[in-house]
Amino acid sequence: MTQVGEGHETAADGAGPVMTFGASTAGEILAERYQLEDHVNNDSAGRQVWRGIDVILRRPVAVVLRHPGGDSATEMLQAAVDASRVIHPNLVGVYDAIDEGERAYVVREWVDGAALRELVGTNGPMDPPRATAIAHSLADALAAVHATGMVHGNVHPGTTLIADDGRVVLADARADAADSTEADVRAVGGVLYYALTGRWPHAEVGRSALPDAHRDAAGTIAAPRQVRAGIPAYLDDLTMDLLDKRVTAPDAQSLAAELARLDAADDDYEDVGPLRFTQSGSVEPVRSTRKIALGIAALVVIALIGLVFGINAISNTDKGKPSGTTQAGTSQPGPNAGTNSNGNPGTAAPATAQKIPLTASMVRIVDPPNGDRADTGEAAKTVDGDDSTGWTTQGFYSSKFGGLKPGMGVLINLGTPRSVSYVKVEMSAPGVTLDVRTGDSDPGDNRAGDDAIVKGYKKINDDETTNGPEKILTGFDENTKYQYVLVFLTELPRGDDGRYRIGVNNIEVYGN
Template sequence: MTQVGEGQETAADEAGPVMTFGAPTVGEVLAERYQLEEHVNDDSAGRQVWRGIDVILRRPVAVVLRYPGGDSATEMLQAAVAASRVIHPNLVGVYDAIDEEARAYVVREWVDGQSLREIVAGEGPLDPARATAIAHSITDALAAVHATGMVHGNVHPGTTLVGDDGRVVLADARADSSDSTESDARAVGGILYFALTGHWPHAEAGESGLPDAVRDGSGTIAAPRQARAGIPAYLDDLTMDLLDKRIAAPETAVLAAELARLDSQDEYEADAGPLRFVTGGGGDGESPRAARKIVLGIGALLVIAVIGLIFGIRAITTSSEQAQSGGNPTQQGAGQQQGGDPAAGGEGTDRAQPKKLALTGDMVRIVDPPTGDRSDVPEGPLVVDGEKDTGWDTQGFNQAKFHNKLGMGVLINLGEPRTLSEVRIDMSAPGAVMELRTGTGDPGNSSAGDDQVAKTFTPLADDGPKRAEGSRAVLGGFDPDTQYQYLLVWITELPQAEDGKYRITVEEIEVHGV
């Protein structure tokens, strides 16, 4: 159970590390009123978080203690006093702030429930409707804070609490001079991204100990829809707009209204329409992305009209010339269409968009180096059969790193060189460590061939294998100017199963490219 004080992993009091002495004990009563019941945890700034009882009002409270008090606790106390002035159902209530010099403490509302960080860690990414509802509640709270002229400054999956009764509350305001209402609004984009993908966008929403957003080889953030299937396009656009610092962030009151529109739908729509943000003056308007889409749409229509006019004139001219020469207009027209050279930039040269490539069982196989018994080999085709309830079940090992070999994997032969964008791997559980490797050929489906693959295939990325924080891993880093035929999904560590053994099921592998 998480309570207040679970903020940004890098956020710490400017006074430096906290020195603890004279630790409080269960049953101790602070300020002749707040009885300590249980030490819950220590927050990211080194402060102790306790569950307690207000013995006068007989209600549970959370007590956040800092050692020492005095000047070093000024920031914490000032933030608590400021937060106590804002009353909102989606904000954790602040009841008291006391400085005893040797120690200082803040008394706050106790919330029975979990943080968003804990929920995603236990359940995996949330469905779009639930993610929207949580973001709506947090944005409502921020709008109330901003209406008073204050900034929260610590919007994060650890400060986003979901009560057992379903209430969503924001805790632990801790703004400094670098924070702003804009950074709070962008952090809502981070909350959406984390809820939808299980990753926190460090560069866009603030550094954290949480796993960073999915990125390509150049460091560009992947949209939620690229990291996970089933996310509506509109919600994907909204999340990415909030994280894009080139696009002005909306006021939180405007953002709250837009999220309320989505949250109130009986059934979450796949396409909820254009962004409905309004300007500060209160008139109807669109977000920059929506405006760009409208401009591009009008421009595309104009281009189509011009091209149609040109082709119409050409057709009339050609028909006239052919009628004079006695030629067959149908055959002549077909010849002209087929004679265009897309590589030379003629008509119809739109660049192909990446898509899921069709894979068959004979295009994949299990790679198990010589120390293995290769008993898994027949299960290779199951990772591309389109069924999540079948897959490659690794054997159970006594340790995560296989003990007797460097790893195991799935070799994919695309049949011909292709331009690729990413590889998606669905697994039975999070925690596997893996990387994507490439090679020039398959030396054969044998122990010797497996050994050769393990030794000669080289990693696609330079930063080594990565641990999959969720049950889906997205591997990229492909050079857009290079084509690939042979890929190796290489697993170097396995997660621990309930029986104590280390194993995983690779349920499905998708390769995306053109």
């Protein structure tokens, strides 16, 4: 049986508290038309919710009673009148609103089914496609409400009803002067977060009796992917952007269009592309933008390498050497003495190192505890020889991984102990702080193993922040052989969307 009317704790009628006297009884007929059948529950504003029968039209109805009526019920009745003007398949139909002085009541559509709050509370979080479809329905309903100039004001898992036939219906509008269309849209993000995690983000979208979202010591909310594995990165980003007031919220029509695109993808989110909110609701067909960005970064790297070749060629020609000659014994042009390819002093790549071949089986992602290990397998893209692919971290709400973990990295197993001179890392953007660490073994591709690596591996160089797409990491002892090398990211740059993330496009190890 549906749990009609369970909304925000703060959504109680503003004109005064709901009284408990004058309780109605089963069998009573209101306004000579609406017969009360069963008392379903009291909503979060303290009002009684009944299942009833319209004895004239012989159809089931939901009846919401408030004691007393009069001036104290004005807000409830006005919200019902406003809602009755909007007809939409994802909005509960409002049939009547009556004030009898000692009590007031709203009569509306009865939905056979259950509230999202009840379903998730009983069965646990939903799969991503189902959560997406629910959010899509809510956004459609809000677009219709907002088009009339009205605000819903009570988007919540308790007012999101899932009918037995699968229809999603939004009920119990309670907007007041403090509510806004933006708050409605962000609340869709809250419902999406709840559907995916079973938690409600109190600080971001309003207090509720539901359990609060997981947070770190600073109060920063954990992203759905950090709570539960298997949530696509795109859906994770969309949810967190809706909850982040630093990110401009779209209008309901634009959100509905974006969710429709994702909803149509079902569970295949691989190529849905980046967020494409527009304030007109139109959506331009953009595909594989991330790959384009990575490709541009690769072109920049190629240009830099070409520049180094050119400088060496000019230098060698001045010394009477043939144009294009590289430093002896190198498989790559050697950086100038005392600098790396970014022009930073003190991290020059040794001139005689040879590139050590790396394969997918030799690398893996290290994601310490509090990470969801959702990036497992992505490390292979950093050694596939294709600069247009790579491992891209999730988006975080602070540069240091949202305070959830000390960092993330790529562990390289060279197979046997080798002499290592330096590691070259190519990334999608500058501003990354990273280091290189070494150890004696890989304790296991699991949470415990990752934790042991981060705690036990020795850092052999100082933290370095990149000012270009490429970084040379040195610090290896020429008299020591290494088998396990960890490239570890400790601070991320901020992207255009306000989230902190980086793409690691290519990793190369040089030694003998």
